[in-house]
Amino acid sequence: MFEPPIQRLIDDLARLPGIGRKSAQRLAFHLLTVEEEDARRLSRSIVEMREQVRPCRRCFNVTDADECVFCRDLRRDPSVVCVVERAQDIVVVERTREFRGRYHVLGGAISPIEGIGPERLRFRELLDRVHGEGITEVIVATNPTVEGDTTALYLAKVLKPEGVKVTRLASGLPVGGDLDYADELTLGRALVGRREM
Amino acid sequence: MFEPPIQRLIDDLARLPGIGRKSAQRLAFHLLTVEEEDARRLSRSIVEMREQVRPCRRCFNVTDADECVFCRDLRRDPSVVCVVERAQDIVVVERTREFRGRYHVLGGAISPIEGIGPERLRFRELLDRVHGEGITEVIVATNPTVEGDTTALYLAKVLKPEGVKVTRLASGLPVGGDLDYADELTLGRALVGRREM
Secondary structure, eight states: OHHHHHHHHHHHTTTSOOOOHHHHHHHHHHHSOOHHHHHHHHHHHHHHHHHEEEOOTTOOOOEESSSOOHHHHHHHHEEEEEEEETTHHHHHHHTTTTOEEEEOOOOOOOOOOTBBBBGGHHHHHHHHHHHHOOOOEEOOOOOOHHHHHHHHHHHHHHHHTTTTTTEEEEOOOTOOOOOOGGOOOHHHHHHTTTOOO | OOOHHHHHHHHHHHHHTTOOHHHHHHHHHHHHHHHHHHHHHHHHHHHHHHHHOOOOOOTTOSSSSSSSSSHOOTTTTEEEEESSSSHHHHHHHHHHHOEEEEEEEESOOOTTTTOOOOTTTHHHHHHHHHHHHOOEEEEEOSSSSSSHHHHHHHHHHHHGGGEEEEEEEEOOOEOOOOOGOOOHHHHHHHHHHHHOO
């Protein structure tokens, strides 16, 4: 229906997560009508990000330097490390303003179904850090899914013999939520993890 | 929170219509983790579209040639022209498979509030086509909004003295809605049931 240069852009945009065919069309026509420089800047930002961003050599967060902002920050406590599945999970933890340690990005979670075993993730690198950086506590912030739970259990098994305290984010009711809308699994976990008042 | 190359891309993505801050973050991290070539292709598609696409010299649809696909198609009836506000409205009309004429893109609708008078739109060019191309019917497919209705009335006033039959898409389109969101069936019915003005 569209001429090749437009169709190609629509196809490329529709490949992005959460962008359907109709949104891709709207975005393509938007990019066709905005100031030329705005379109070029977006194009350039994509390539420049790919060229400049790489994994932090310590924690595998994304960075444009040797080490990421958190590993470079000397006010951060190096003895506490929060383990996340993906780099984008870090920003969610940061938003709480409750954590002042460092991070470690595993690169995913253990998933037998998808054939992702521990050797595919950065456990070895975490173990090296535990030995070299005086880490005393590892907070496991993997997703509250079967894969995230499996990964957390594996971490506990591997790290406890090293004398490291391994903790996991509490599962339970979302703050401000309604008990009525909680699913059984979440409510079950909230019950198991209940605390004395 | 993010290092400059990532933050810049997030900012540029968040400027797109319908993309919020959170979606922009997701998209940026997606583009960071996909195959490098996929990211580069999207970047290239944006620039290439801007470089290759221009208005059709006859109907002002977007094209990468002198004339657009519909103006070049000799099986199309040149005596019936469908007038739309924007080039992206053409695809919606095409999807109905009810229309086999040509198009004319006005470039917007008359809007006294936004200071858009008839001189800002391509009425002059439409009139030239009426005189030169043997057009006998103009189907007005402007949006069913105050601006679209005003534009339709203006078109009827200008074109009727030229002996051209001016029709407007029938009701069935939700008033105050956007042509872009109409489903094919509704728009198809509106096309079949168009009425002379």
